[in-house]
Amino acid sequence: MDATIENIGVSQRANLEVFSGTLQQLAQTDRDIIVVTSDSRGSGKLVPFGQQFPDQIIEVGIAEQNLVGVAAGLASTGKKVFAVSPACFLTARALEQIKNDVAYSNNPVKLIGISAGVSYGALGSTHHSLHDFAVLRTIHNLIVVAPADNFETEQAILLAADTGMPVYIRFGKKPMPLLSEEERTFAFGKGRIVREGTDITIIGTGETVAPALLAAEKLERANNISATVVSMHTIKPLDYDLLQNIAASGQPIVTVEEHSIYGGLGEACASFLIQNSLHNRFKIIGIPDEYTVTGSQTEIFNHYGISEEGIAAAALGLIG
């Protein structure tokens, strides 16, 4: 049986649901957990949280600037605040509040970008967040995370609740497979190797790691090429040690992201490699400089080569 998204690892829940469930668990013993939403209770799967902890959810209406400012004010008093909003609006409309009220003032808000990347698919480019890595990477004092599977999501939420730093975490709506039974360690700033290989390395982030893993299995099956797959869940701080090690092995590197090819994971990796004279063959896969085609998240992924076939073809191109 060929590998599919459904049968790599164990098919599980949407990362979004893991987020809301983890938050609910945390709130049972921690009255300081506060959710702030901008009419995103439903889309954030936070209805059960709100029912169970009505005093720990603050609704500001569709007002993202206020969402982030209020969250920062709450966090300044010691609350563990999760500000939840669609990633596209949270990181564009409230960018100045993220920069000033959260990161510059060091109010450790957990900014949760839901329905990230092209999760909203056919709703179009107003609803896509393909800029968030690029803009948030330039903001000092902010951790930027895109978990790949349910395990990473749960760990990211637990760590975020405990850290004294501002964190941005983004994920989509689709059920995600468990990407590795073996590698079950997680720390911000440390990439997670979900598949070991010797010929090429594919570095993905967020929901692109699953197709990267499928591509690796296809390369093994069809071409006898052994690929490493890394979930680089933390875009910033980037895991330079891991990149250094990968590059030192001489393997070609493919990066894959649900983001513009400008300013995201790929360019972050390329910048590190070039500046350290590590000239591995290198390819960035992401959304090109255009407003995306219409379609579901999967269709858009397939269109731009963020897929088993597309990633495998890019890998072969580098090795060829």
Add this chain to the structure above:
Amino acid sequence: MSEKELAQKSVEYRKKILKYIYQAKAGHTGGSLSCIDILNVLYNYTMNVDAARFDSPDRDRYIQSKGHTVEALYVVLASRGFFPESDLETLCKYQSHYIGHPTRKVHGVEQNTGALGHGLSLSVGTAIAGKLDKRDYRVFTVLGDGELPEGSNWEAALSASHYKLDNLCAILDKNTLQITGPTSAVCNTDPVDGKFEAFGWAVRHVDGHNIGELMAAFDALPFEAGKPSLIIAHTVKGKGVSYMENQLKWHHGVPDTRQYAEAIQELDLLEETLA
């Protein structure tokens, strides 16, 4: 502090604002002079805040939304013992912590501000936390009339009344001038009282340079139970220095040596009349 002592304090603060802006060759003179009486009464009469116990969760909070007039905040904090006043000799200079907008690097500053339209949302979040924790602290924020067109203010104003934040008091430093010209000509926000009332706030007007009126207004908080309070303080940009008053160029004008001496002389005379 008595009303008379506070009035004397305001003159002292005005002289210090001018001194440090003059020395730094940078700063926002006009707006600092328009809001200084408000900050004076807040810090020396109204607020429960103490430099030695600034980490107290029960302290009253002050968040300066119109961050460009930070010089007013710095001289008040110095006088309340948050840091040695001599630190202000470094104002705006290379590697100083005392930069031209509020920063938490300075002891006593609650939030980094300066970009306009941020203070009210920060204050709303802080006030909601006070309600959640059943603490008695109050949150004060000074808004500039020039920053009101920022939409975030109105988002925050809505949520303040939605959450019935009667522990929140915004003070509008209505000096009627902004960098380009009269606020009414740049983007008229009047009638501002009616707008805030329609947003669910309780509103009062005061003469923002009348210490007694400011004290009485703060004493009357909250103006209505279950509503956030807005004090519209009618002020004069550049107040206290006759040649600066209501003059646009003093928005961020810096006095030269002769102008500085003239201003101090005028304030010295005022000080004598208050003695």
